[in-house]
Amino acid sequence: MFLRVLSTEYLKLKRTLALWMILVSPLVVVLLQFIVSYKRSGVFLKDGKDIWQMIVTQTVEPWTILLMPLFITLETSLLAGLENADKNWKSLLALPAPRWTIYMSKLAVTITMLLAAHVVLVAATFASAVLLKQIFPGLHFGGMPLHPFAVPMVKVSVAALLGVTIQHWVSLRWQSYTAAMAFGMSVMVISVFAVQSPAIGPWFPWSLPMHAVLKGAAGHNQITLWSLAGATLAALAGCWEFTKREII
Amino acid sequence: MPELAISTTAISKTFDGKPAVRGVSLRVETGSVYAFLGPNGAGKSTTIRMLLGLLRPDQGDITLFGLDPRQHRGEILARTGSLVESPSLYAHLTARENLEIPRRILDASRSDIDRVLKIVGLENARESLVKTFSLGMKQRLGLALALLGNRQLLILDEPTNGLDPAGILEMRSLIRQLPTEHGITVFLSSHLLTEVEQVATHVGMLSQGEMVFQGTVSELEQMRRPFLRIVVSEPESACALLTAKGWEVRAVDGHLVASDVKAVAAINRTLVQAGIDVHHLATESASLEEVFLRMTRAEVR
Structure with a gap:
C-alpha cells in the first residue's frame, strides 16, 4: 500500500511549481557561481591556480546556507498546500490507505525532491565548469574531480534530514501556508546565529547542514548521527500525531 | 431484521464544551436512499x-456493514x-x-x-484540467471519485450545494439510479426537505445535534396532520373570537389555521353568526416542509 500511495504523491506533483523548483533553485545558485567564477577567472588565469575548488565552494556554501533552507520551506509548504487548498484532507483520509502511509509518502517525496535538487546542482555545476573551460581554455581545473564536491553534498543531504522532517510536520500540522513559511524563515534566520555557538550550533536542527560544510565546525560524525536519529524520532512523532488527528 | 449498511448507537461529539451531536442512533438499511436532514x-x-x-465520537459506537471501524477501517x-x-x-x-x-x-x-x-456524464472531459470545470462538473467529478472501485455505500454531504437547478436535477437523477442500477446504498445529507423527498426511501431528522425523527418516507407522510384553512373578511377579530370559544387558531399570512378539523361546521356557524364573511373553509394537510419545520423548529429555505 505504501508504494501505491507514494506513486499518487508523485502524480500530484504534475504541473506544479514544486516540481519546477527542483530545477530552478539549484540553477539560481549555479548561475551566481558562474558569474562570480567568470569575473574572477582573470586572477586564476594569471596565477595558474586550480579554479575547481573555488567553483565547488561558491556552489555548496550559498546553497547550504541560503537557498536550501528556502527550498525546503517552500517545497514542504507547496506539498501541504496541495491538500490544504481544496480541503482535500477529508477525502484523502477517507480513502482506505493507512494514515501513516500518507504521512510517510509525503515525507519521502520531500526528501526525494531535495536529493533531486542536489543532483541538478552537481550536474549544473559541472556543466558551468565545462562552459567556463570553453570560454577560458587557459584555466586550470585539475581534472574536475567529483570527490571534493560529492562528499560535502552527501553530508549536507544527511545533515538536512532533521530540519526537513520537522518542517514537513509543521507544514502538515497547520493548514496555513503563511504559518509554515513563517516558521521556515524564522528557523533559517536563527540557524545563521546558532551555527556560531559551539554549544547550540551542533544541536540546532537547521544549523546542521552548515556545520557539514563550514571549516572548523563540529565533528561530522556527530552531526550525521544526530540528524539521522533526530529525523527518525521526528518522523515517528509526526506520524503518530498525524494518525490521531481529527479532521474538522 | 433488515441488513444495515450503517448503524450507530447513541454517538455524541462535543467541540470546546459545546455539544455538536447528542446521542444519535442511525439505522441505514442496505439498498436504501437515506436522507439525513436538518x-x-x-x-x-x-x-x-x-x-x-475523520472524527472520533466522544461516546457511542459506529458500525458500517456490521464492522467496527476501529478494527476494520481499511475494509x-x-x-x-x-x-x-464541496468535492476535494x-x-x-x-x-x-x-x-x-x-x-x-x-x-x-x-x-x-x-x-x-460515464455514470456522471464526464467521459468527454476526461483529459481536461479540473481548474477549467464549472461547479456542476466538479460536483459530478466528486461523485465519480466516490463511485470508483467496488463501493457499496455512498456518503454524500450536501451533494447539491452550489449547483444550479439543472445541476440539482442531474444530481438527483444520478442518486436515484445508484441503488437500483448499481446496488449502492446512499446516505445523503441536506438541509432541504424538498430536495430529498423525491429521491429518499428513508429519512432521519436532526435538530440541534439530536435525532427527532427516523423512519421511512411513508411514515413521515403519516405525520402530516390535517388542519382547517379559513379565509375570512376580518382575520384578527375572527381569530380572537374562535380562540375565546376554545379552539386552537393562529393567523398565518392573512388567513387562519385551526387544528380541530372535526369542528368545521361549528367554526363556520360561529363566524357567520358573528357577522364575519367566510370566503374559504377547507381541510388541508401539512406539507412535508411544515412537518420538517415543526420537528426541527428552525428556519429552512
Missing part, C-alpha cells in the same frame, strides 16, 4: 465525519465512497488524473475510471 449547524457534517473516521473505507461538502479535487490535474489517485489506492482497474466518468 438545518445548517444541526450536526449533520459532524456525524458524517464520524462515520468516515470499510474500501467499500464506502464519500463526497463531503486537485485543480492542476485532469479529471482522469484526479480519479487515478483513488484508483491506485483502491487498486481498482484502469477501465473503472471510464466506467465512473
Whole structure:
C-alpha cells in the first residue's frame, strides 16, 4: 500500500511549481557561481591556480546556507498546500490507505525532491565548469574531480534530514501556508546565529547542514548521527500525531 | 431484521464544551436512499465525519456493514465512497488524473475510471484540467471519485450545494439510479426537505445535534396532520373570537389555521353568526416542509 500511495504523491506533483523548483533553485545558485567564477577567472588565469575548488565552494556554501533552507520551506509548504487548498484532507483520509502511509509518502517525496535538487546542482555545476573551460581554455581545473564536491553534498543531504522532517510536520500540522513559511524563515534566520555557538550550533536542527560544510565546525560524525536519529524520532512523532488527528 | 449498511448507537461529539451531536442512533438499511436532514449547524457534517473516521465520537459506537471501524477501517473505507461538502479535487490535474489517485489506492482497474466518468456524464472531459470545470462538473467529478472501485455505500454531504437547478436535477437523477442500477446504498445529507423527498426511501431528522425523527418516507407522510384553512373578511377579530370559544387558531399570512378539523361546521356557524364573511373553509394537510419545520423548529429555505 505504501508504494501505491507514494506513486499518487508523485502524480500530484504534475504541473506544479514544486516540481519546477527542483530545477530552478539549484540553477539560481549555479548561475551566481558562474558569474562570480567568470569575473574572477582573470586572477586564476594569471596565477595558474586550480579554479575547481573555488567553483565547488561558491556552489555548496550559498546553497547550504541560503537557498536550501528556502527550498525546503517552500517545497514542504507547496506539498501541504496541495491538500490544504481544496480541503482535500477529508477525502484523502477517507480513502482506505493507512494514515501513516500518507504521512510517510509525503515525507519521502520531500526528501526525494531535495536529493533531486542536489543532483541538478552537481550536474549544473559541472556543466558551468565545462562552459567556463570553453570560454577560458587557459584555466586550470585539475581534472574536475567529483570527490571534493560529492562528499560535502552527501553530508549536507544527511545533515538536512532533521530540519526537513520537522518542517514537513509543521507544514502538515497547520493548514496555513503563511504559518509554515513563517516558521521556515524564522528557523533559517536563527540557524545563521546558532551555527556560531559551539554549544547550540551542533544541536540546532537547521544549523546542521552548515556545520557539514563550514571549516572548523563540529565533528561530522556527530552531526550525521544526530540528524539521522533526530529525523527518525521526528518522523515517528509526526506520524503518530498525524494518525490521531481529527479532521474538522 | 433488515441488513444495515450503517448503524450507530447513541454517538455524541462535543467541540470546546459545546455539544455538536447528542446521542444519535442511525439505522441505514442496505439498498436504501437515506436522507439525513436538518438545518445548517444541526450536526449533520459532524456525524458524517464520524462515520468516515475523520472524527472520533466522544461516546457511542459506529458500525458500517456490521464492522467496527476501529478494527476494520481499511475494509470499510474500501467499500464506502464519500463526497463531503464541496468535492476535494486537485485543480492542476485532469479529471482522469484526479480519479487515478483513488484508483491506485483502491487498486481498482484502469477501465473503472471510464466506467465512473460515464455514470456522471464526464467521459468527454476526461483529459481536461479540473481548474477549467464549472461547479456542476466538479460536483459530478466528486461523485465519480466516490463511485470508483467496488463501493457499496455512498456518503454524500450536501451533494447539491452550489449547483444550479439543472445541476440539482442531474444530481438527483444520478442518486436515484445508484441503488437500483448499481446496488449502492446512499446516505445523503441536506438541509432541504424538498430536495430529498423525491429521491429518499428513508429519512432521519436532526435538530440541534439530536435525532427527532427516523423512519421511512411513508411514515413521515403519516405525520402530516390535517388542519382547517379559513379565509375570512376580518382575520384578527375572527381569530380572537374562535380562540375565546376554545379552539386552537393562529393567523398565518392573512388567513387562519385551526387544528380541530372535526369542528368545521361549528367554526363556520360561529363566524357567520358573528357577522364575519367566510370566503374559504377547507381541510388541508401539512406539507412535508411544515412537518420538517415543526420537528426541527428552525428556519429552512
